[in-house]
Amino acid sequence: MEEERLLERCRKGDERAWAEIVNRYWGLAFRVAYRILRHKEEAEDAAQDAFVQVYLALPNFRHQSQFRTWFYRIVVNCALARLPPSPVELLDESQQVELVEGAHEDPEGIVLARERAQLLDWAIKQLPPEWRTVFVLRELEGLSYAEIAEVLGIPIGTVESRLFRARQRLRQLLKPLLGDG
Template sequence: MDEQEIVQRAKNGDRAALAQLVNKYSDRIYNLALRILRRKEDAEDVLQETFLTVIEKLDKFDGRSSFFTWIYRIATNAALMRLRKKKVVFQELNDDPDFQESIESRVFVDWSQDPSVNVFDEEIKQKLNEAINKLSDIYRSVFVLRDIEGLSIKETSEILNITEENVKIRLRRARQFLRNYLSDYFEERLRESNASS
């Protein structure tokens, strides 16, 4: 049975079909929410909110987008709404063209050649999470959907209800910010390493 048929059955009140959809998407929705919110309790709340919304609005799902896109949009919006309610303070990325010029003119530390750098290192993972947490929600959501979840530009555009061009711009700015932030960290790490040798 394909997903369209399962969705149609769920719309018609088939509980087994609804359970299939919940089973199929629970882990992905939870992981998406966890990557945006960084707290298990919040991710669990978003998971619950998402499926309550799905149950409530399933009859309005018209199939113009895929069910996957529709449910991801609901989950992403729920996660972003939770961030706004918490009044999380983000480091905004300047929309001024000077932002791009200044960041592109920087010399970045090439930490990929450092044998002491292991991407699975807890300290590095923590630093990356710290950097992601400093992104404002418009940049973080694009970065999570594209670079962590691996969705296409088109899917990300549909989920966030923005143009594909906007997805590219926000993703580029998010990546530049992260690169800048991590470059500072690796520069300091390199100085400490040189000082101790």
């Protein structure tokens, strides 16, 4: 209810309401874009592009879906439009540290967790964009199959199929590297 009022205020040109929308959704936009693009500056640009598109399209948003779902769709499309033709860098050091904060306290455990995070990052980048996007939205963002289908405009069966293939490919890539087979 509060969000609907905020969106209505945005439609009427209220700059404070727009700033609140940006504050609420910037983290989500950057996180999704980064997980698809795996490059900080490109993710920031994709997030900014998404906010411009949202701002321009907001007068036409009719609540046929939740704002968050509509917003995800725009962010994903902006990120996919920026996918580079070549691989991008691994996570930088500060992001690796964030990923392993919950790891063992001993130095060896931290190093192993960091290496696994780098391997997972590398493996995710090897996925075709359509598999990577579904994997990111489900496994890293926690969206339901129905939400992913709505965000991407594809049937739930296609979501299931792409997610299955993404998981299968990740297992193929990671199993020999992690010494589990």
